[in-house]
Amino acid sequence: MEAERLSSAVIDSCQVFPDNNVWNARIDSLPLSTNSTDYVNSIGSMAGLHPDFGSGLIGIPFTTVPGTQPLVPVTFVEFPAESDPGPYPIPPDAPIEGGGDRHVLVVDRDNCKLYELFHADPQNNGTSWQAGSGAIFDLGSNLLRPEGWTSADAAGLPILPGLVRFDEVATGAINHALRFTAPQTQRAFLWPARHFTSHSTDSALPPMGVRFRLKACFDISGFSATNQVILTALKRYGMFLADNGDPWFLSGVPDERWDNEDLHNLQTGVHGSNFEAVDESSLMQDPNSGEV
Numbered sequence: 439m440e441a442e443r444l445s446s447a448v449i450d451s452c453q454v455f456p457d458n459n460v461w462n463a464r465i466d467s468l469p470l471s472t473n474s475t476d477y478v479n480s481i482g483s484m485a486g487l488h489p490d491f492g493s494g495l496i497g498i499p500f501t502t503v504p505g506t507q508p509l510v511p512v513t514f515v516e517f518p519a520e521s522d523p524g525p526y527p528i529p530p531d532a533p534i535e536g537g538g539d540r541h542v543l544v545v546d547r548d549n550c551k552l553y554e555l556f557h558a559d560p561q562n563n564g565t566s567w568q569a570g571s572g573a574i575f576d577l578g579s580n581l582l583r584p585e586g587w588t589s590a591d592a593a594g595l596p597i598l599p600g601l602v603r604f605d606e607v608a609t610g611a612i613n614h615a616l617r618f619t620a621p622q623t624q625r626a627f628l629w630p631a632r633h634f635t636s637h638s639t640d641s642a643l644p645p646m647g648v649r650f651r652l653k654a655c656f657d658i659s660g661f662s663a664t665n666q667v668i669l670t671a672l673k674r675y676g677m678f679l680a681d682n683g684d685p686w687f688l689s690g691v692p693d694e695r696w697d698n699e700d701l702h703n704l705q706t707g708v709h710g711s712n713f714e715a716v717d718e719s720s721l722m723q724d725p726n727s728g729e730v
Contacts, residue, residue, distance in 0.1 A: 447462075447599065447603075447606060447612075447613065447614045449502065449545055449547070449598075450502050450545065450547040451547060451550075452545060452547055452550035452577050453550075453577065453578070454577055454598070454599050454614065455577055455578075455579075455580065455599060455728065456578065456579075456580055456729075458580070458729050458730055459580050459728045459729065459730070460615075460629075460630050460718070460721060460722075460728045460729075460730050461599045461600070461614050461615050461728065462613065462614050462615075462675075463615075463675070463718075463721055463730045464674050464675060465615075465649060465651055465674070465675060465676050465716050465718055466651060466654065466673055466674050468716045468717060468718055468720070468721075469716065469717050469720075470714055470715065470716060470717065471648065471714075471715040471716055471717045472717070473641065473642070473644075473715065474714045474715040474716075476641070476642040476643075477642070477643075477644040477648060477650075477715045478650075478710050478711065478713060478714065478715070479642070479710075480620075480622060480642050480643050480644065481620045481621065481644065481685045481686060481710055482621075482685040482686065482710045483709065483710045483711040484709055484710065484711065485685040485686050485709065485710050486686065486704070486705035486706060486707075486708060486709055486710075487686045487688060487704050487705060487708040487709070487710075487712075488684065488685075488686055488687045488688065488704075488705050489602070489668075489688050489690060489701040489702075489704050489705065490619075490684075490687040490688060490689050490690065491601075491602060491688075491689065491690025491691060491692055491693075491696065491701075492690075492692065492693075492696045492698040492701055493692070493693065493694045493695070493696045493697075493698055494692065494694075494698075495536050495692055496692050496698070497535075497601075497689070497690050497691050497692035497693075498535045498541050498543065498597060498601055498689055498690070498691060498692075499533035499534075499535060499543070499691060499692055500533070500543035500544065500545065500598055500601075500691065501529065501532055501533055501543070501544055501545070502544070502545045502546075502547045503527050503529060503544055503545070503546055503547065504546075504547065504548055505546055505547075505548030505549050506548075507527035507528075507529060507546065508527070509524070509525035509526065509527055510524070510525050510526060510527075510528055510564070510565055510566050510567060511524050511525050511566045511567070512524035512525065512526050512528075512555065512566070512567045512568070512569055512572055513561075513566070513567070513568045513569070514568075514569055514570065514571055514572060515557075515568060515569070515570060516556075516557065516570035516571055517570060517571040517588050520571060520584075520586075520587040520588050520633075521569075521571045521572045521573065522572055522573050522574040524567075524572070526544065526553045526555070526567070526572065526574075527544060527546055527553065528542060528544055528553065528555075528564070528567055529544075529564070530560065530563060530564025530565070531564065532544060532560075532564075534558055538557075539556060539557065540556070540557050540558050540559070541554065541555065541556060541558065541590055541597060542554070542555040542558040542567075542569075543555075543590075543597060543598050545577075545598070550576070550577040550578055551574060551575065551576055551577065552574070552575040552577055552596060552598055553572070553573075553574055554572065554573050554574075554575070554589065554590035554591075554596060554597055554598065555567065555569040555570075555571070555572045555590055556569060556570045556571045556572070556589075556590040556591070557569055557570030557571070558570075569590075571588055571589065571590055572589075572590060573588075573589035573590050573594075573596070575596045580727045580728040580729040581726070581727060581728075582594075582630055582632060582726055582727060582728055583632045583633075584632070585632055585725070585726070586632060586633060587632050587633060588632075588633040588635075589632075589633070591617075591680050591681055592633060592634075592635045592646060592680065592681040592682060593627060593631040593632070593633055593634075593646035593647050593678070593679065593680045593681065594627070594631055594632030594633035594646075595617075595630065595631055595632070595647070595678060595680050597617065597680070597689070599614060599615075599617075600614075600615060600616050600617025600677070600678060600680060600689060601616070601617065601689050601690050601691050602616060602668060602688065602689070602690030602691065603690065603691045603693075604691065604693040604695050604696060605693075607664055607667045607668065608695075610667060611667060611670070611671070612667060612668065612670075612671035612675070613671075613674075613675065614671075614675055615649065615675045615676055615677060615678055616671060616672065616675070616676070616677040616678070616688060616689070617677060617678055617680045617681075617688070617689045618650075618677045618678070618679060618680065618686060618687055618688050618689065619679070619680065619681045619682060619683030619684060619685075619686075619687045619689075620644055620679055620682065620683070620685060620686075621682065621683070621684065621685055622636070622638065622643050622682070623635070623636045623638075623643055623644055623645065623646055623679065623682055624636055624638060624639070624640060624641070624643040624644060624645040624646075625637055625638055625639050626639075626645035626646070627645050627646040627647045628645050628646070628647040628648050628719075629647065629718075629719070629722050629725055630647060630722075630728050631645070631646040631647025631678070631679075631680075632647075633646065634646045635681075635682060636682075644679050644715065645679075646679055646680070647678060647679060647680075648678075648679050648715050649676045649677065649678050649679075649715070649716050649718055650676055650677055650679070650713045650714065650715050650716070651672060651673060651674075651675075651676035651677075651713065651714060651716055652669055652672035652673045652676075652708070652712060652713055653673075653712055653713065653714055654673060656669075656673070656708070656712045658670065658673075660707070661703060661704075661707065662697075662700050662703070664697070664700060664701075665700065665701070665703060665704055668688075668704070669704075669708070672713075676716065685710065686710055686713075688704075
């Protein structure tokens with residue numbers, strides 16, 4: 439089927455993947471997954487949608503650098519065979535996500551490349567880095583990672599394209615899919631994901647890469663303008679299951695302009711039962727490409 443296309447995300451002068459990339463495809467008219475009810479129940483039908491971002495240090499930060507940013511070596515200690523080798527253009531003061539995952543996300547704004555690290559630790563005052571895994575994405579390409587490879591994320595997907603960013607919300611629209619976590623997942627992945635991190639073959643558990651959307655009938659009129667932008671995106675573009683974690687934790691970028699109390703209204707007002715899993719297999723042109 440032909441997906442409706444609008445202007446996709448832009449960071450500095452870089453478009454985040456082509457217009458015909460699966461991240462930028464609307465899914466509000468796609469059929470339901472046959473396992474939608476089981477997936478929702480396994481994650482938690484009564485659990486609230488939890489914005490895992492806000493003001494302060496809540497969320498996954500990123501930074502941009504020029505094409506002249508010095509390259510530094512990165513040593514990968516957990517998934518070296520599935521990591522893109524360095525060097526990476528990581529500044530010594532690159533922001534690191536708090537908590538256990540310690541993600542580092544860097545956009546080369548001149549060459550439109552995205553560099554992402556998992557379990558990142560600066561070495562020698564930031565002149566080199568150690569990480570669990572790492573991935574490099576050409577933001578102008580639809581090419582996926584090799585099948586079976588992780589990235590800086592469990593599903594083998596890029597992280598930055600799925601984050602809620604304040605600047606984007608302020609424009610009045612998010613025109614791409616988002617990213618979330620679930621406590622238990624299946625030993626399987628669906629396109630465009632490339633990797634799983636589970637030993638369970640229980641078909642009631644969601645596989646990595648399955649995409650959920652907010653039900654069209656869910657009334658968002660009582661929410662703030664900011665939250666309506668987020669909820670509209672969840673109706674139109676949905677969110678990919680990208681990692682194991684707490685139920686319905688929606689990822690975003692920390693920003694002092696967020697109103698944490700207002701964001702909390704999403705957790706109290708939106709629940710798992712308001713979501714449904716979709717079957718987006720009809721969008722796939724090539725299993726190794728994100729083109730729709």
